[in-house]
Amino acid sequence: MQEDKNSAQQEDKLKYYQILGLDESAKEETIKKAYAILLKKHKGNKDRIEEIDAAYNHVMGYYVVNEDEEQYAASNMGRFGNFWYHNKVPVIVLLVTTFALVVLIINTIRTKPTDVNLHFIGDLYVLDINEVYDDVGTYLENAKAPNVEQLVLEGESMLEMQFASDARMKLMSLIASGQMDVIISDAKTFYYLASQGLFMPLDVSKDKSGQFIVKDGTFGSGTIPLDDMLNQAAGNDKKTTEKQETGTPVRQKNDYAVYAVDNMDD
CATH class of the missing domain: 1.10.287 (Helix Hairpins)
Known part of the structure; x- marks a missing residue:
């Protein structure tokens, strides 16, 4: 040998x-x-x-x-080491890209499509939007994936004005796309949006079991006080006014109005 x-x-x-x-x-x-x-x-x-x-x-x-070096170079580990030395950068990039794609696919599969959109618009200050999100899931049993957002349309400081500008742009985008199911706003914002033909007038009342009854109505008849939970989330601690014996909702000065969005096809 x-x-x-x-x-x-x-x-x-x-x-x-x-x-x-x-x-x-x-x-x-x-x-x-x-x-x-x-x-x-x-x-x-x-x-x-x-x-x-x-x-x-x-x-x-x-x-x-060096016999040891020759044996190592001829071994599988030697060949792998040589390959890694010359190709480690593209291999790392490929692995990172593959991992990112896998994570994106998993998140896409797990993410449920939004089934109800709730927007606080205007001069409303929500202390914790996550509490509202939890309450929507509690009170709306059919809402499996609610989306809750706050859009403040005015501001005083430069930073607030920038946020307000972004919020107005997003509001226009939401109006165009029709991705608004429930709108909670101050009176100024409501009347502006109503003047743009965004809402459909409704008569809203409750039956004896407390379920809402919604019928077509004239302008202004769709006013209904918010539930206590939504009033508190909108910064109004007062309880909503109970209906009179006639069953007609009575709107107080500090109550906010809820209207259905007119995003139905003609």
């Missing part, structure tokens, strides 16, 4: 001399001159230059074969 190995090494050494155009008896000075001439002759030929360099280094003894 050792003899075969020595024979192979001898053959490799002879091959290196042949690449340099020399025989094994060539002296060091001759080898250096031949190496310099070949470099000039094959200048620009990268593959040929690398071959000449390797031959020169082996012949001059500058290159020492």
